[in-house]
Amino acid sequence: MxxxxxxxxxxxxxxxxxxxxxxxxxxxxxxxxxxxxxxxxxxxxxxxxxxxxxxxxxxxxxxxxxxxxxxxxxxxxxxxxxxxxxxxxxxxxxxxxxxxxxxxxxxxxxxxxxDKDELIIRVRNHLMLKVLKEEREEQLRVLKEREIELSEANQKKHKLMRMLSHDFKNPISGIMGLVTILIEDDELDEEEKSEMLDLIKQSSETLLDLVKDLLDKEVIGTEFGALELKEVNIIDLAQKVITANKPKAALKKINLSLST
Incomplete structure (x- = not known):
């Protein structure tokens, strides 16, 4: 200045x-x-x-x-x-x-x-220093606020990644297990193969829907907005959970179904 x-x-x-x-x-x-x-x-x-x-x-x-x-x-x-x-x-x-x-x-x-000239110069210099100090303090305040915002965003990001890890892991594990059975088990009949392929397809669609949902909401960015509460259809939600976990359940010979 x-x-x-x-x-x-x-x-x-x-x-x-x-x-x-x-x-x-x-x-x-x-x-x-x-x-x-x-x-x-x-x-x-x-x-x-x-x-x-x-x-x-x-x-x-x-x-x-x-x-x-x-x-x-x-x-x-x-x-x-x-x-x-x-x-x-x-x-x-x-x-x-x-x-x-x-x-x-x-x-x-x-x-x-x-001396009036000396007086004015000294006054101006110290006012300039005062302004610079105030600007620096304001910059530090803004940086501190930004640091807090980034810290909160990182916490939300880590929490989200843990949730995503769980949401992706179940259907992927099921798909991998079913693919392994299809490759290694020569005694499967056509009906069993068809059922497993159908489960693989359902799990793949579940994963694709999840990815699309994340991209639509730009949730993988570095910043996150406030969480929004909204109404959901509990039947649809339960059906999605069952569909996502069917492959893994099938490996353990567990039949998952929804009774309404």
């Missing part, structure tokens, strides 16, 4: 300083650049204003009566507004003040009197 991609109108800046001339000067520079500005003149008022307007960035004077800028920064760091960038302002150039400012949660430090 280039620096000029930061649209000032999209951002609200809170200026906090006990000196009214400083607040007026800062506000003028920022508003001339196109930023929206809110003003506070002490720490307590600033904390209340932050709750009201939730600014995108804060310009905060360190030395203020009652509640200093450092105290405001520390209070924000343990609140819901901890992610708001704070640029501390101070007329002191002492390194100890800068260290305290960063310890209080500041992201930058500007000496007073400030």
């Amino acid at each position: 280039a620096q000029n991609e930061v649209n000032p109108l999209d951002f609200l800046i809170l200026v906090v300083d006990d000196s009214k001339p400083n607040v007026i000067l800062l506000s003028h520079v920022l508003e001339k650049e196109g930023f929206r500005v809110e003003k506070s003149y002490d720490g307590d008022e600033a904390l209340k204003k932050i709750k009201e307007v939730n600014p995108d960035i804060i310009l905060l004077d360190i030395m203020m009566p009652k509640m200093s800028g450092l105290e405001v920064g520390k209070a924000l760091r343990v609140s819901e507004f901890e992610d708001i960038p704070i640029i501390f302002l101070s007329s002191s150039n002492e390194s100890v003040d800068k260290v305290k400012a960063f310890e209080a949660g500041g992201v930058d430090f500007i000496n007073k009197p400030f």
Whole structure:
């Protein structure tokens, strides 16, 4: 993201300083650049204003009566507004003040009197970093949701494959068994052969219907929709189960039939 991609109108800046001339000067520079500005003149008022307007960035004077800028920064760091960038302002150039400012949660430090061009560049840079951070967090959130969706889809897929394995195994086992008998048993009469071939045909049709049903519903894809409940004819369903298992039952000389 280039620096000029930061649209000032999209951002609200809170200026906090006990000196009214400083607040007026800062506000003028920022508003001339196109930023929206809110003003506070002490720490307590600033904390209340932050709750009201939730600014995108804060310009905060360190030395203020009652509640200093450092105290405001520390209070924000343990609140819901901890992610708001704070640029501390101070007329002191002492390194100890800068260290305290960063310890209080500041992201930058500007000496007073400030250079307006430097101020604007620093504000823009930190707003750009804030936007990038928010975009990254949103991307991570979306990726996490996607990961959960894929995990759920995989669970459904594994469950479906177990079901399909069972549904395919029975008729296939029966067909293979009947084919083996037809090949190896020379004592079968024509009626028995015809009956076995008929069972093989029925089982093959059952498998074909199952495959067609799966393809029609695109159930073998990588994603699955919500399961749909629908009415079924229990007689037809029972007959399909019997037909699918007849070959296997015949191998064990078991006669399956449906009585209604």
